[in-house]
Amino acid sequence: xxxxxxRYIVEVANNELNVSLTAEKLYTSQPGISKQIKLLEDxxxxxxxxxxxKHLSGITPIxxxxxxxxxxxxxxxxxxxxxxxxxxxxxxxxxxxxxxxxQARYALxxxxxKFMQSYPEIALKMEQGDSSQCITNLKNRVTDFAVLxxLxxLxxxxxxxxxxxxxQAIIVPQAHPLAQKVPISIEDLAQYPLISYDSAKDGTDxxxxxxxxxxxxxxxFNTADADLxxxxxxxxVGVGVIAKMATNEVQDQDLVILNASAIFSYNTTYIVFLRSxxxxxxxxxxxxxxxxxxxxxxxxxxxxxxxxxxVLTMFNGVKLTVK
Amino acid sequence: xxxxxxRYIVEVANNELNVSLTAEKLYTSQPGISKQIKLLEDxxxxxxxxxxxKHLSGITPIxxxxxxxxxxxxxxxxxxxxxxxxxxxxxxxxxxxxxxxxQARYALxxxxxKFMQSYPEIALKMEQGDSSQCITNLKNRVTDFAVLxxLxxLxxxxxxxxxxxxxQAIIVPQAHPLAQKVPISIEDLAQYPLISYDSAKDGTDxxxxxxxxxxxxxxxFNTADADLxxxxxxxxVGVGVIAKMATNEVQDQDLVILNASAIFSYNTTYIVFLRSxxxxxxxxxxxxxxxxxxxxxxxxxxxxxxxxxxVLTMFNGVKLTVK
DNA sequence: AACAGTTACGTAACCCGTAATGATA
DNA sequence: TATCATTACGGGTTACGTAACTGTT
Numbered sequence: 266x267x268x269x270x271x272r273y274i275v276e277v278a279n280n281e282l283n284v285s286l287t288a289e290k291l292y293t294s295q296p297g298i299s300k301q302i303k304l305l306e307d308x309x310x311x312x313x314x315x316x317x318x319k320h321l322s323g324i325t326p327i328x329x330x331x332x333x334x335x336x337x338x339x340x341x342x343x344x345x346x347x348x349x350x351x352x353x354x355x356x357x358x359x360x361x362x363x364x365x366x367x368q369a370r371y372a373l374x375x376x377x378x379k380f381m382q383s384y385p386e387i388a389l390k391m392e393q394g395d396s397s398q399c400i401t402n403l404k405n406r407v408t409d410f411a412v413l414x415x416l417x418x419l420x421x422x423x424x425x426x427x428x429x430x431x432x433q434a435i436i437v438p439q440a441h442p443l444a445q446k447v448p449i450s451i452e453d454l455a456q457y458p459l460i461s462y463d464s465a466k467d468g469t470d471x472x473x474x475x476x477x478x479x480x481x482x483x484x485x486f487n488t489a490d491a492d493l494x495x496x497x498x499x500x501x502v503g504v505g506v507i508a509k510m511a512t513n514e515v516q517d518q519d520l521v522i523l524n525a526s527a528i529f530s531y532n533t534t535y536i537v538f539l540r541s542x543x544x545x546x547x548x549x550x551x552x553x554x555x556x557x558x559x560x561x562x563x564x565x566x567x568x569x570x571x572x573x574x575x576v577l578t579m580f581n582g583v584k585l586t587v588k
Numbered sequence: 589x590x591x592x593x594x595r596y597i598v599e600v601a602n603n604e605l606n607v608s609l610t611a612e613k614l615y616t617s618q619p620g621i622s623k624q625i626k627l628l629e630d631x632x633x634x635x636x637x638x639x640x641x642k643h644l645s646g647i648t649p650i651x652x653x654x655x656x657x658x659x660x661x662x663x664x665x666x667x668x669x670x671x672x673x674x675x676x677x678x679x680x681x682x683x684x685x686x687x688x689x690x691q692a693r694y695a696l697x698x699x700x701x702k703f704m705q706s707y708p709e710i711a712l713k714m715e716q717g718d719s720s721q722c723i724t725n726l727k728n729r730v731t732d733f734a735v736l737x738x739l740x741x742l743x744x745x746x747x748x749x750x751x752x753x754x755x756q757a758i759i760v761p762q763a764h765p766l767a768q769k770v771p772i773s774i775e776d777l778a779q780y781p782l783i784s785y786d787s788a789k790d791g792t793d794x795x796x797x798x799x800x801x802x803x804x805x806x807x808x809f810n811t812a813d814a815d816l817x818x819x820x821x822x823x824x825v826g827v828g829v830i831a832k833m834a835t836n837e838v839q840d841q842d843l844v845i846l847n848a849s850a851i852f853s854y855n856t857t858y859i860v861f862l863r864s865x866x867x868x869x870x871x872x873x874x875x876x877x878x879x880x881x882x883x884x885x886x887x888x889x890x891x892x893x894x895x896x897x898x899v900l901t902m903f904n905g906v907k908l909t910v911k
Numbered sequence: 912a913a914c915a916g917t918t919a920c921g922t923a924a925c926c927c928g929t930a931a932t933g934a935t936a
Numbered sequence: 937t938a939t940c941a942t943t944a945c946g947g948g949t950t951a952c953g954t955a956a957c958t959g960t961t
Contacts, residue, residue: 266665268591269926285940297927299941309672319934319941327675334668341661342589345654349632352650571894592951608915620952622916642916642959918957925950932943 268342270305271335273298274313278332282314282321337541340406344543351545358545361390363399364412365464366490368534371510372429372588373412376555383554384547395464403539409548411537412555415466416573425535425573426564427580428556431588432526433461433471434509436498436517443504444521451528455480458503460494467532471506474529495520508532510588531587540568558583591665593628594658596621597636601655605637605644660864663729667866674868681868684713686722687735688787689813691857694833695752695911696735699878706877707870718787726862732871734860735878738789739896748858748896749887750903751879754911755849756784756794757832759821759840766827767844774851778803781826783817790855794829797852818843831855833911854910863891881906 273287277298280287284302288295306312313328314321324332350358360380364373369391377389392408399411400418416425435454437443446453451474459482461471475482485503491511498505498520505520506529512522536552536559538544549561558580570576596610600621603610607625611618629635636651637644647655673681683703687696692714700712715731722734723741739748758777760766769776774797782805784794798805808826814834821828821843828843829852835845859875859882861867872884881903893899 266591266668267926268589283940294928295941296929296943300943301926303942309669309676311672311676316941317935320936320939321941327672330671331668334664334671338661338664341657341664345589345657346632348653348657349634349650353632353634569894571892571898590951606915617953618916619918619954623918624951626917639916640960643961644916913961915960916958919955921952921954923950923952925948927948928946930943930945933941935940936938 266305266308267301268339270301271338273301274305274328274332275335275339277302277314277321278324278328282323284321340541347543347545355546356384356386358386358547359388359390360384360410360548360551361392361408362410362412363392363394363402363408365396365399365414366393367462367508367511368412368414369393370491371508372534373555376551380547380551380554383550387547396466399537403537406539409538409542410551412534413537414532414534415464416535416537417466419537419573421572422540423537424540424568424570425537425576426552426556426559426567427577427583427585428534428536428559429586429588430531430533432509432524432531433506433529434512435523435525435528436495436505436507436512436520437523438499438501439519439521441501441504441521443523447523448527449523449525451475451478451480454504454528455482458483458485459506460485460497460503461506462491462494470532471529508588533585556586558585589628589631590624591662593624594661596624597628597651597655598658598662600625600637600644601647601651605646607644663864670866670868678869679707679709681709681870682711682713683707683733683871683874684715684731685733685735686715686717686725686731688719688722688737689716690785690831690834691735691737692716693814694831695857696878699874703870703874703877706873710870719789722860726860729862732861732865733874735857736860737855737857738787739858739860740789742860742896744895745863746860747863747891747893748860748899749875749879749882749890750900750906750908751857751859751882752909752911753854753856755832755847755854756829756852757835758846758848758851759818759828759830759835759843760846761822761824762842762844764824764827764844766846770846771850772846772848774798774801774803777827777851778805781806781808782829783808783820783826784829785814785817793855794852831911856908879909881908 276287276291277284280290284298285295288298302313309331311327312325313331315323315325362373381389390408392402394402396413396415397418399413402408403411403423419425435443435449443449443453443457455475459471461467461484471484472482491507494505494507495517497503506525514522536555544564549564552559552564553561567576567579570579599610599614600607603613607621608618611621625636632654634650635648636654638646638648685696704712713731715725717725719736719738720741722736725731726734726746742748758772766772766776766780778798782794784790784807794807795805814830817828817830818840820826829848837845859878867887872887875882875887876884890899890902893902
């Protein structure tokens with residue numbers, strides 16, 4: 266058994282069982298892959314791929330399991346290289362993060378700026394997407410970390426650590442009737458069309474709040490962008506509900522920013538990563554800088570938890586910062 | 589990076605950093621190993637072994653981590669082979685168990701007999717040792733399972749599943765004053781020298797029972813063997829305290845067997861195995877046959893627990909059989 | 912002086928790439 | 937017929953073993 270053989274079966278499985286395509290991607294030849302796969306199958310005494318004549322038509326049950334283990338083996342060989350790097354070049358490496366818009370725009374920048382000063386040689390990669398894209402990137406090992414609020418798509422292979430709470434804010438033009446009304450009640454709010462994030466979680470949370478109060482809401486969702494919501498609010502389309510951290514007293518002088526924490530319950534933002542990710546020291550540092558209570562020891566302890574509920578109970582007593 | 593290189597560094601670490609000895613054990617040459625290690629170190633850009641001149645004098649911090657990951661990679665390659673076997677030859681394989689004396693002598697035989705009938709082609713390996721030897725065998729992957737009562741030496745890499753409870757019995761010669769005394773109190777027992785197992789756990793448990801009752805005990809420990817204890821009891825040396833399942837009404841007709849469950853609290857016997865062990869179907873079957881409540885699903889669920897306490901709480905409500 | 916690891920070198924295995932062949936949709 | 941996997945074959949790499957060398961205890 267050789268590591269290349271494992272690499273080949275994994276990659277063939279990743280490329281729709283197309284050996285030619287796989288060969289191209291790996292910069293090698295079809296026959297080479299074909300032969301190595303066959304050699305491995307011979308050694309194991311079992312077929313990994315089903316064939317209809319000469320075409321690979323599927324993965325056998327054995328193959329499924331073998332490929333799964335092969336994947337984890339290959340990940341570990343990658344870990345070994347990372348470990349060596351960690352010692353030889355502790356300040357060289359990559360930190361890649363996928364996050365949702367609000368986090369990328371408002372929560373991450375100050376942290377990343379500080380991080381880049383501490384580790385000028387670490388290459389930063391940022392990607393923005395919705396919650397499920399964040400999770401997909403983690404799964405495919407495209408990014409190391411995801412920063413998001415909606416844990417719906419989380420799987421067991423991932424760890425989600427609570428970072429901070431944040432509240433929604435209500436924004437209206439200065440001339441709006443609600444601008445003078447403090448405090449605002451949910452009844453007040455129900456009278457106007459709402460504009461908020463186009464996220465499954467935010468959406469259901471907001472609607473649920475109205476349902477709980479026995480009201481029906483007129484909610485207009487737009488595409489995930491707080492700045493766009495502000496624009497609509499300025500046009501008088503409706504009342505905006507955005508993250509409080511997305512408001513700025515200077516830039517938003519023409520708007521009135523109202524505290525919504527009494528109406529909408531707070532959200533929690535999490536940092537998520539694969540349990541199998543080898544955490545380099547600068548990664549621990551990034552996590553700590555992002556969320557002060559998540560020091561190296563705490564993170565390591567959390568990784569040992571088997572499921573997210575266990576992680577959450579671990580942080581039950583911890584007072585998170587509110588943004 | 590090649591699997592052989594990983595095999596070499598792991599084996600050299602296992603053989604006191606002696607490359608020559610390692611080469612002999614692996615049926616290969618010293619220079620071959622030396623060179624491959626060097627190649628790996630070059631690829632990683634870091635030394636795995638410390639050298640004083642030309643001698644390997646230690647493992648570097650990087651090496652420690654690399655070797656640890658290499659070990660798990662090699663275990664997984666072994667898993668792949670086992671997976672293939674599981675499908676191609678589901679009834680062929682090995683089941684090796686280390687257990688303490690009483691379990692090997694009284695609890696395991698009927699189960700193993702039944703198991704051998706179900707799986708005539710599985711090669712059985714039995715080894716007997718004290719609790720710490722059982723654990724050591726697991727660690728070194730010499731045996732698949734350990735059956736024991738004392739979990740003192742257990743580590744996080746292992747899973748211990750509770751199988752059954754068992755009680756101590758008191759045995760005395762027919763002519764002994766205690767023979768007629770039913771029920772027996774701890775005060776009665778304190779008047780005679782006791783003979784019991786030479787096990788850390790049994791010993792402290794028994795002594796603790798006396799301490800809790802405010803009594804001092806005169807306990808003679810012998811070498812772990814219930815039959816030997818019976819012999820001493822027959823000679824009138826003292827009162828025997830042995831597992832109830834180690835008594836036999838027919839063979840021990842000359843002795844009086846007294847219930848001790850009111851005096852000594854019950855013990856729990858566990859089946860222990862490495863979390864990383866790939867469990868073959870016949871192994872699940874063995875576990876179920878040994879302990880009816882441990883079906884495949886339950887075992888898989890327990891494996892997901894991170895520590896033993898979690899496993900134990902999982903079985904809190906389960907009524908275990910008493911032997 | 913005995914032992915242990917590295918270097919040097921020749922051989923044999925093997926991985927890979929090109930070309931040809933066979934099978935499939 | 938075009939696509940794709942397998943088989944056949946040749947070349948270059950490499951892993952391994954023997955032998956000689958060098959450093960350690």
